[in-house]
Amino acid sequence: MTVVLKVGKISALTAITKIVSGHAPALRQTLQGLTAANGGKISSLGTIHIVRWVIFDDDTRLLFATNFDGDVEDYMRDFAERAPDGIDAIWGHCEGYPGARDYPKLRDYILGSAIETTGYYCAYPNSTVADINKALDWKAKFDTFLDQIG
Template sequence: MTTSPEKPNRPGLQSGRIKEFTLYFHVKPGHGKLIRDVFRQPGFDERRGALSKLIGTLHDMRWVLFDDDTRLMFSTNFDGDWDLYIDDFAAQAPDIFDTILEHTEDYPGLQDPNIKDYIVAHQVTACSYFCAIPDATVSDLRKALRVQDAFQQLLDAAT
């Protein structure tokens, strides 16, 4: 009989089907402005916005420079499996993350074979986590909005 290897325990709390994910990094000395410049690049908002279509489990994400630009936080909420979420980012958005995180200490790159170990080492589990609609995945929410839109169109056509 063959047994499958046990899945590694991953950090982060879960509320229903939604998981929290927060990473903290040390910024290379003097690189805070360079990180801020990445967010101001033409087309950055469009590339970042495209992630929601490329990574269908992404609810939101935010980057925060703090401690006089010496620390960087990346925080997000997502549906499903931690490992698949990281795989999706590595496949769909390595340029976005590498462009930002190259300004942090010891970042190996999203394509590094040990990237998941690096991420786990920088991930901090929340003390508490609340999600207002914990059982609604991104897919569920998009479907509900399409149904709502179709229903509104029917109501508008009936008047």
């Protein structure tokens, strides 16, 4: 069973972990704060197309679904090294979480909770986040140019 799906330059990972009893309200508040901050440190990683956390099953489980550029090892190491406090703030509410600062244990925890992807679609499998940002920058410049000559 392959738990990390790779299509072109894009990888996908989905994991489900069990929330510590009574921790769902605090976890929900943490996740809502992350959304309100437009990703905070997560957005600075520069390889994430989408990341989503969903509390479900009567507040007992947490679904983590993400699409990202490149290799899962690089992706998870980025999380562990560049945003450990944020990762701890999320998964610290889940059973058996080893903490972000011990990368091998973090990797084993997330991959050990990962599930196989049964269906997947990616509109631009060979376009990284950097490629997309570059194209959007060029479009903005072109639009400005057209406005100036128009």
